[in-house]
Amino acid sequence: MTAEDGGADLAQAVGSRVRELRRGRGLSLSELARQAGLGKGTLSELESGRRNPTLETLYALSAPLGVGLAGLIAEHVDTKAGISVDGYGASTVLLDVVTAAEASTEIYRLTILPGPRHVSPSHGPGVRERLVVVTGRVRAGRNGALGEAGPGESLDWASDGEHSYESLTDGPVVAILVITHPV
Amino acid sequence: MTAEDGGADLAQAVGSRVRELRRGRGLSLSELARQAGLGKGTLSELESGRRNPTLETLYALSAPLGVGLAGLIAEHVDTKAGISVDGYGASTVLLDVVTAAEASTEIYRLTILPGPRHVSPSHGPGVRERLVVVTGRVRAGRNGALGEAGPGESLDWASDGEHSYESLTDGPVVAILVITHPV
DNA sequence: TAGCATCGTTCCATAAACAGAACGCCAGGA
DNA sequence: TCCTGGCGTTCTGTTTATGGAACGATGCTA
Numbered sequence: 542m543t544a545e546d547g548g549a550d551l552a553q554a555v556g557s558r559v560r561e562l563r564r565g566r567g568l569s570l571s572e573l574a575r576q577a578g579l580g581k582g583t584l585s586e587l588e589s590g591r592r593n594p595t596l597e598t599l600y601a602l603s604a605p606l607g608v609g610l611a612g613l614i615a616e617h618v619d620t621k622a623g624i625s626v627d628g629y630g631a632s633t634v635l636l637d638v639v640t641a642a643e644a645s646t647e648i649y650r651l652t653i654l655p656g657p658r659h660v661s662p663s664h665g666p667g668v669r670e671r672l673v674v675v676t677g678r679v680r681a682g683r684n685g686a687l688g689e690a691g692p693g694e695s696l697d698w699a700s701d702g703e704h705s706y707e708s709l710t711d712g713p714v715v716a717i718l719v720i721t722h723p724v
Numbered sequence: 725m726t727a728e729d730g731g732a733d734l735a736q737a738v739g740s741r742v743r744e745l746r747r748g749r750g751l752s753l754s755e756l757a758r759q760a761g762l763g764k765g766t767l768s769e770l771e772s773g774r775r776n777p778t779l780e781t782l783y784a785l786s787a788p789l790g791v792g793l794a795g796l797i798a799e800h801v802d803t804k805a806g807i808s809v810d811g812y813g814a815s816t817v818l819l820d821v822v823t824a825a826e827a828s829t830e831i832y833r834l835t836i837l838p839g840p841r842h843v844s845p846s847h848g849p850g851v852r853e854r855l856v857v858v859t860g861r862v863r864a865g866r867n868g869a870l871g872e873a874g875p876g877e878s879l880d881w882a883s884d885g886e887h888s889y890e891s892l893t894d895g896p897v898v899a900i901l902v903i904t905h906p907v
Numbered sequence: 908t909a910g911c912a913t914c915g916t917t918c919c920a921t922a923a924a925c926a927g928a929a930c931g932c933c934a935g936g937a
Numbered sequence: 938t939c940c941t942g943g944c945g946t947t948c949t950g951t952t953t954a955t956g957g958a959a960c961g962a963t964g965c966t967a
Contacts, residue, residue, distance in 0.1 A: 582956075614797070
């Protein structure tokens with residue numbers, strides 16, 4: 542079944558991530574198992590992707606590895622979990638929606654691969670976007686009034702006109718996109 | 725709150741988070757179980773905190789709920805960020821974590837109720853925060869260099885010193901907080 | 908060389924997470 | 938009133954994640 546395929550991939554990915562973090566900390570498998578209060582066998586099979594760990598097991602590992610629980614799984618959130626808008630070279634994952642009296646706001650994680658710029662049509666009157674760059678460098682905004690931003694910086698524009706996004710770096714750009722629609 | 729986080733508490737927190745997301749989407753328990761390919765009993769006990777779900781189970785839920793896996797781990801309350809330490813009047817929900825070579829970034833939804841300002845201690849060298857306001861008006865930043873922002877606007881500051889957040893409106897302020905930690 | 912510690916893997920018995928069925932509850936319709 | 942259908946919880950048998958005990962491999966010391 543598809544769920545099991547995805548699960549197997551996921552277990553593999555999380556296992557690799559744990560192994561990578563452990564080695565990065567210079568810990569042996571036995572030592573990490575001891576610190577986390579897990580059996581060595583459990584950790585061995587988890588790291589090699591042959592286990593489907595429980596929440597409790599992951600939590601036990603997060604403390605000695607010095608990362609948050611989300612840090613153990615944060616890499617795999619993208620492919621199926623969210624709504625991919627574009628597909629080739631860019632993807633968006635819906636993180637949150639905030640609804641208030643006067644406006645509704647959607648929060649996305651936007652990933653842009655190097656390549657041609659991505660053009661988005663008008664979103665209607667009153668809609669605004671703000672982009673906070675997490676990694677990489679991006680050129681984005683309304684066509685004719687593009688701006689650039691690097692990690693930690695942000696851009697904003699009214700999106701009632703055609704606008705675009707473009708990676709300026711070799712690697713992927715990750716950014717947080719906040720879109721506000723008036724009600 | 726929930727700083728000590730026994731495993732049981734964690735299951736409780738994740739269960740509540742799932743239930744909250746499900747209700748927010750207007751889904752019945754049976755319907756979500758069907759979409760996720762899980763048994764109703766599994767989901768019922770998971771939501772009430774009586775299960776210690778596996779990674780695969782959490783993953784199966786993340787897609788129909790439209791959030792990433794990290795979005796289900798709302799546990800981040802808040803040992804290291806310290807934002808909601810006072811508990812009354814402010815809360816943070818972890819939306820996403822992005823890990824890159826040079827930095828790790830966490831995305832939160834921050835809600836601040838009207839009242840006294842919320843003070844957060846230093847987060848260590850190199851840590852930066854950026855706040856994008858969604859609703860309401862906020863005064864925030866490093867103490868001594870506070871800024872103000874309304875819907876769609878943003879503020880940023882280095883958080884290697886005491887900083888604070890304060891609602892300037894009658895209603896709650898909702899904002900997106902992006903915290904970058906160098907590695 | 909032998910002796911010993913530590914490494915990561917594999918095997919086993921137990922506890923528990925799972926799917927699905929059975930259950931009681933509450934609504935709306937005939 | 939009795940159905941019928943959906944809801945969420947509880948129960949039951951099966952599957953599987955777990956801790957711990959083997960195991961062989963490797964490295965270090967005498």
